[in-house]
Amino acid sequence: MARVISELGNYCFTSITIIIIISSVLLFCGNGDGAWGEPLMETTSSSSSSAFFIFGDSTVDPGNNNFIVTIPENRADYKPYAHNGFFHHPTGRFSDGRIIVDFIAEYASLPLIPPFLQPSAEFINGVNFASGGAGVLSETNQGLVIDLQTQLKNFEEMQKSLTDKLGDEQAKELISEAVYFISIGSNDYMGGYLGSPKMRELYHPEAYVGMVIGNLTQAIQVLYEKGGRKFGFLSLSPLGCLPALRALNLMNSKGGKGEGEGGCLEEASALALAHNNALSTVLTNLQHMMKGFKYSNSNFYDWLLDRINNPSNYDFKDGVNACCGTGPYGGIFSCGGTKKVSEYQLCDNPDEYIWWDSFHPTERIHEQFAMALWDGPPFSVGPFNLQALFLSNKKKKKMKDITIADIVDSPEILDNPIGGFA
DSSP: OTTOOOOOOOOOOOSHHHHHHHHHHGGGOOOSOOSOOOOOOOOOOOSSSOOEEEEESTTTOSSGGGGSOOOGGGOOOSTTTTTTSSSSSOOSOSSSSOOHHHHHHHHTTOOOOOBTTSTTOOOTTEEEOOOTTOOSSTTTTTTTSOOHHHHHHHHHHHHHHHHHHHOHHHHHHHHHHOEEEEEOOHHHHIIIIITOHHHHHHOOHHHHHHHHHHHHHHHHHHHHHTTOOEEEEOOOOOGGGSHHHHHHHHHHSGGGTSOSOOOOOHHHHHHHHHHHHHHHHHHHHHHHHSTTOEEEEEOHHHHHHHHHHOGGGGTOSEEEEESEEBSGGGOBOOTTSOSSSOOOEEOSOGGGEEESSSSOBOHHHHHHHHHHHHHOOTTTEEEOOHHHHHHHHHHHHHHTTOOHHHHHHOGGGGSSTTOOOO
16 A cells, blocks of 8 residues: 555546446346345344445455455554454454444444354354455455455355255345445555556556446345345545655655645545445435435435544544654654554554554544434435334334224334435
8 A cells, every 4th residue: 555656646537437337247137036036243133234344445344354464564452453442352343442334333232253264253134355455356465364255155155055054944044134334445545556667558547447436346246145135334535644655745846855735545535435436326326226226325425424534523632643653744654663664652542643653543533423423414415314224123023013093093104114315
C-alpha cells in the first residue's frame, strides 16, 4: 500500500461500466428461490435471530490471518491491538478493541462470530471468513491473504459441515434466513491499483472499478444461488484521508520533500467514491432481478468524512492523526513494532481519535457505524436496515400464528410485517 503514486490525474466514471457489468454478470443469474436453498464467547444457538456470515478484509477480520502464513502488515495478533481491554489479549482484529461485526452480532443477540479458521469453531450462529489485506480480485496481495474467491470456497465447506450436522432441510433453512455481510474493496484500490504500476498501465481507472464491481457482483450471485437472500454492505471510506495516504500525499508533494499540505489523496478517494456509486447501482438492479433479494447499504464515505472534518461534533478530538503509528499523521504503518519500521507512538486515549492505526479506525467508530447500520432510518440506510434483515425471519414466523379473527380485529397487523423500508 505504501507504494501509492499520485499521478493518475483527473478522470470520470460513467454509467457505461455499470451497465456492462449488470448485463454480462446477470446473464448467469436466475430469479428463482435457489437450490441450496476470542478466542470466543460460548457459541450457543440463538433462536431469536438469523445466523450471520461475514466476508471481507481487515475491516471485519476477527483473526483468520492468525492461522495463515503472511506478512506482519496483514496481522494484528500482537500488542497494542486490543488495547482497550475488552479482549484479554490481541485477537487479530485491526482495532483497539471490537470491530463493526462484533457490535452487529451483539445487537442481533448473537455471540461473537468465530473466524472460519479457528480450530473447533461452531458454525450454528454464523462464521466470519474475512482476511486482513484481502481484495475482491485474487491478484490483490496474492498468496498473502484469503481472497474473496477462497472465502466463498470456505463458505461451501462450512455449508457442507452444517448439512452433515443439522440435516439438509434445517441447514437450508439456516442458510436462507441468514444475513450475509460484505466489507471489501479498499485493498484492490490502494495496493492493487494505486500501488501497482502494472495495473495502472493495463487499466484505466473506470475499467478497473468495473472489473472490481463485476467480480463482487459475481460473488453476491454465488451466495444467492446457494440460498442467501439478505445482505448487508459496508461501503468504502474516503480512502485518501487515511493517515497512511495523507502521509504519502505529503511526501509526494513539493518534489518529494514532504513540504506540502498533506491533505487527502484525492485519487484514492475518487476510486472509493466511484466504487460506492457503481455498487449502489448494481444492488438496485439485483433487487429487481433476483427474487427475494434484500439488502442494507449506506453512505459510509460521507458519514466518516464528516467525522474526519468535524471530529468535535461527534465527541472526538482528532480526525486526522492515527493513535498508533509514527511519522506524519502517524501514517507510517508501524503500530506494534513488528514491521520494517519498528518505532511507533501510542496515544493516551484512543477514544478521542477517529483512527486507531495508519489504516484502521478505532472501536468507537466501529460502534457508532454499527449502530447506524442497525437501526438507521430509510434516508440513511436502505432499503432495509440490519435490524429489519435480522428480525424479518422472526416476524414472518410470528405471522404464521395469526388467525383470521386477529386480522379482523386489528387489520394494521398486516402492515409492513417484515420491518422493511419503502
